[in-house]
Amino acid sequence: MNQVLDTKAPAADTKSAAVATTAKGNAPSEAFWMPFTAARQFRRAPRMVAKARGMFYWTPEGREILDAAAGLWCVNAGHSRPKIVKAIAEQAAELDFAPPFNFANPKAFELADKLVKLAPAGLNRVFFCNSGSEAADTAMKMAIAYHRARGEGTRTRLIGRERGYHGVNFGGISVGGMVGNRKTFGPMLGGVDHLRHTHDLARNAYSRGVPEHGAELADDLERMVALHDASSIAAVIIEPMAGSTGVLPPPKGYLQRLRSICDKHGILLIFDEVITGFGRLGSPFAATHFGVTPDLLTAAKGITNGCVPMGAVIAKQQIQDVFMNGPEHVPEFAHGYTYSAHPLACAASLATLETYADEGLLTRAAKVAPAFEAAVHSLKGSRHVIDIRNIGLVGAIELESIPGAPGKRGFDAMVACWDKGMMVRTTGDTIALSPPLIVEDSHIDRIIDTLKGVLKTLA
Numbered sequence: 479m480n481q482v483l484d485t486k487a488p489a490a491d492t493k494s495a496a497v498a499t500t501a502k503g504n505a506p507s508e509a510f511w512m513p514f515t516a517a518r519q520f521r522r523a524p525r526m527v528a529k530a531r532g533m534f535y536w537t538p539e540g541r542e543i544l545d546a547a548a549g550l551w552c553v554n555a556g557h558s559r560p561k562i563v564k565a566i567a568e569q570a571a572e573l574d575f576a577p578p579f580n581f582a583n584p585k586a587f588e589l590a591d592k593l594v595k596l597a598p599a600g601l602n603r604v605f606f607c608n609s610g611s612e613a614a615d616t617a618m619k620m621a622i623a624y625h626r627a628r629g630e631g632t633r634t635r636l637i638g639r640e641r642g643y644h645g646v647n648f649g650g651i652s653v654g655g656m657v658g659n660r661k662t663f664g665p666m667l668g669g670v671d672h673l674r675h676t677h678d679l680a681r682n683a684y685s686r687g688v689p690e691h692g693a694e695l696a697d698d699l700e701r702m703v704a705l706h707d708a709s710s711i712a713a714v715i716i717e718p719m720a721g722s723t724g725v726l727p728p729p730k731g732y733l734q735r736l737r738s739i740c741d742k743h744g745i746l747l748i749f750d751e752v753i754t755g756f757g758r759l760g761s762p763f764a765a766t767h768f769g770v771t772p773d774l775l776t777a778a779k780g781i782t783n784g785c786v787p788m789g790a791v792i793a794k795q796q797i798q799d800v801f802m803n804g805p806e807h808v809p810e811f812a813h814g815y816t817y818s819a820h821p822l823a824c825a826a827s828l829a830t831l832e833t834y835a836d837e838g839l840l841t842r843a844a845k846v847a848p849a850f851e852a853a854v855h856s857l858k859g860s861r862h863v864i865d866i867r868n869i870g871l872v873g874a875i876e877l878e879s880i881p882g883a884p885g886k887r888g889f890d891a892m893v894a895c896w897d898k899g900m901m902v903r904t905t906g907d908t909i910a911l912s913p914p915l916i917v918e919d920s921h922i923d924r925i926i927d928t929l930k931g932v933l934k935t936l937a
């Protein structure tokens with residue numbers, strides 16, 4: 479792997495990158511309404527990054543921050559990779575925008591072909607969008623429209639799962655199961671139901687890889703069929719490994735069981751691979767990793783190494799085929815975004831896939847996983863820790879909640895890690911680790927040492 483150039487410190491102009499005021503006590507502008515951020519706390523102590531390379535960020539003041547989160551589960555090849563940077567710059571100069579409705583840019587076709595080669599066999603039609611949220615909503619619309627196009631228009635019901643995360647659009651939060659993301663937004667989509675989640679500390683605490691217990695939870699789908707009838711159900715959408723809810727690898731056999739129940743009842747299975755796509759578990763997709771092929775698969779994040787927004791739905795050809803009728807001047811699927819297959823995103827993605835291939839990154843997590851697993855589980859016994867989970871290059875350290883203040887200890891852990899020069903993602907009281915796939919032993923050691931220090935100091 480040629481990482482040497484990418485992981486060294488940036489040129490000495492780091493400080494000049496400090497465009498916004500960022501020093502502690504010097505609060506940034508209030509004009510920016512920040513997403514999913516405790517904004518009042520942030521203004522008091524901003525966590526600003528101004529430069530990135532390889533495994534690291536740098537603050538505007540030049541402080542080095544180890545990236546243990548791949549940005550936000552997306553920078554799989556590490557930051558500012560030269561091939562990707564060059565491709566974006568060249569593309570912007572060559573073709574800045576191409577309307578995607580009734581016109582196209584050749585790189586979109588090239589990229590679709592490349593993605594199909596990486597995807598599980600049988601998934602060979604790619605629809606582009608701009609984010610994971612859009613990919614989830616697109617896949618759900620495809621499922622409902624597919625059933626209608628083949629004459630089963632009663633199949634409109636969508637089944638999600640408790641603790642699921644499928645982005646923030648109305649479709650995604652409707653099938654999603656994270657209460658904090660749902661409770662403030664009214665009734666959402668009708669005709670949705672949820673399988674039970676698979677988190678089971680009593681039976682599975684401190685599992686390494688997939689937990690032993692819980693395959694039977696897939697039978698919840700039979701309960702939904704008994705309640706609603708299969709003829710009303712279009713699709714089930716789940717994350718093969720739930721990430722945003724705090725890292726929940728699927729119980730052994732769960733995905734296989736869900737697949738066979740879907741098949742039995744003619745229900746489409748959608749895997750949301752926004753986090754697991756592009757090598758996170760040690761295979762190009764979780765579907766490949768677990769040997770279970772969905773009918774529709776969503777991707778985003780690592781598709782461009784996080785450099786340019788892009789999402790995609792990869793579908794089985796049979797699904798697209800049923801749309802191919804009606805007058806030829808009418809779009810067969812009335813859906814799309816102004817920025818679908820944006821030339822910059824396509825160029826970034828093609829260069830990203832090349833970088834992944836050049837360096838074997840889509841399978842590297844499988845090689846690093848044993849050392850990463852041992853390192854993460856060495857935190858067992860640290861203060862507040864009630865569970866540790868891992869799979870591929872994903873780790874989770876679940877902390878006991880402070881009574882009456884769920885999420886507070888997790889939040890404090892994130893802030894304390896930042897103060898010690900490390901970026902982690904926390905969700906509730908779970909610290910999630912998902913370093914770039916170029917992570918080396920020395921980085922893993924530093925991640926664990928930092929966490930050990932932080933866990934000692936947390937109230």
Ligand SMILES: Cc1ncc(COP(=O)(O)O)c(C=O)c1O
Pocket residue numbers: 551608609610611612614643644645646717721722750751752753778779
């Ligand atoms: C499984 C899953 N689906 C969808 C999304 C939403 O993606 P985006 O934030 O790009 O809309 C995420 C984001 O973390 C995700 O983890």
